[in-house]
Amino acid sequence: MTWPAIPKDVIDWIRHIGSAVNNDVTGRMVNQPNVRETSLDDAFINQIAEFSAPRRLESGAIVMLETHNVGGLRHWDRWEIADIAFLVHVSIAGTPLCQKIGLLQSKRLYPKNHDVEEDDLVRFSMGLSGLVQPATGSTIGKFNRxxxxxxxxxxxxITKSDEQLERILSFNTEFGESAYYLLYHPDEMPSESQHPRTEYSTVDDPAVGARVVHAEVVSDCAKPPTAADLRDKADVQYWRLETWMADFLLTCRVGRQYSSDDTSIINRMIYRRSGPISAAVRINVDLPEESRDQK
Structure with a gap:
């Protein structure tokens, strides 16, 4: 199926949404430099959910986003292909036309002091009870960093013995390139912040922020890769998140179209709650009737 021409205002709208997500998750990196990676993924999905109401654009196209977030800790000590799946469904006047998928495996940059809040299975199993007890000396010591x-x-x-990376590369070989790396950075580098903070920052159009690269770029770098390694290896394909979403995924320059022939692998990834993906975003684009002549 030939991918249809997507109206410019649809691309602009998705780019606007991606930019809002980038600003939000990058702002969290700036204000809480040791934030958990899974918390950034949750913020990513929550920000997209704010744009979930259907929107009719000047071209006559209607865009609606849907989100579903299972959460990352269900994959504790198990591999996953991606943290976030993007599904794009295009229809004309309500008649389904085509669909595609793009996957993002997220990783966050570590500060020089290596101090990052990691996912903790013990604390996760304790649930809210872990917050009931008074703060200990070690907790209070975290106030000043x-x-x-x-x-x-x-x-x-991302380590030398990264089984996850190998599985992503294998998946791309089997299914066609559809899994990419989402890299969380602060808004600029070099940068520095001190805890406790005296004020909170708002990020708008970060110089670095959230970037997307090919999985092969990650594979080709020394492990663990530095921010400079990945930027230099990716070169012009060191995409801003919003660029990847709007100018590449939506226009079918990245990701993979799928059909009923791919039912088995799509079911394995998406429909099973135990599948190797933590969250999903569906972008529904309904084109006006006159678009039939422009396919």
């Missing part, structure tokens, strides 16, 4: 980010800082969760 300094965080620095430079281009030599590393994505420390």
């Amino acid at each position: 300094k965080f620095e980010f430079t281009e030599s800082c590393k994505f420390e969760a």
Whole structure:
């Protein structure tokens, strides 16, 4: 199926949404430099959900976004292909036309002091009871910390023996390239912040922020890769999140179209609650009737 021409105002709207997500998650990195990676993913989905109401654009197209978030800790000690799945469904006057998928495996940059709140299975199993007890000396000691980010800082969760990366590469070979890496950075580098904070920052159009790269770029870098390694290796394909969403995924320049022939692998990834994806975003684009002649 040939991918239809997507109206410019649809692309602009999705780029606007992606930019809002980028600003939000990057702002969290700035204000809480040791934030958990899974918390950034949750914020990503929550920000997109704010744009979920259907919107009719000047071209006559209607765009509606839907989200579903299962949460990442269900994959504790198990591999996953991606943290966030993007599904794009295009229809004309309500008649389904085509669909595609793009997957993002997220990783966050670690500060120079390596101080990041990691997912903790013990604390997760304790639930709310873990917050009931008074803060201990070690907790209070966390009130005063300094965080620095430079281009030599590393994505420390990507290691030499990274089974997840190997599975992503294998998946792309089997299914066609559809899984990419989403890299969370602060708004600029070098940057520095101190806890406790005296004020909170608002991020708008970050110089670095959330970026998307090919999985092969991650594979080709030394492990764990530095921010500079990934930027230099990706070169012009060091996409801003909103660029990847709007100018590449939506226009079918990245990701993979799928059909009924792919039912087995799509079911394995998406429809099973135990599947290897934590959250999903569906972008529904309904084109006006006159678009039939422009396919």
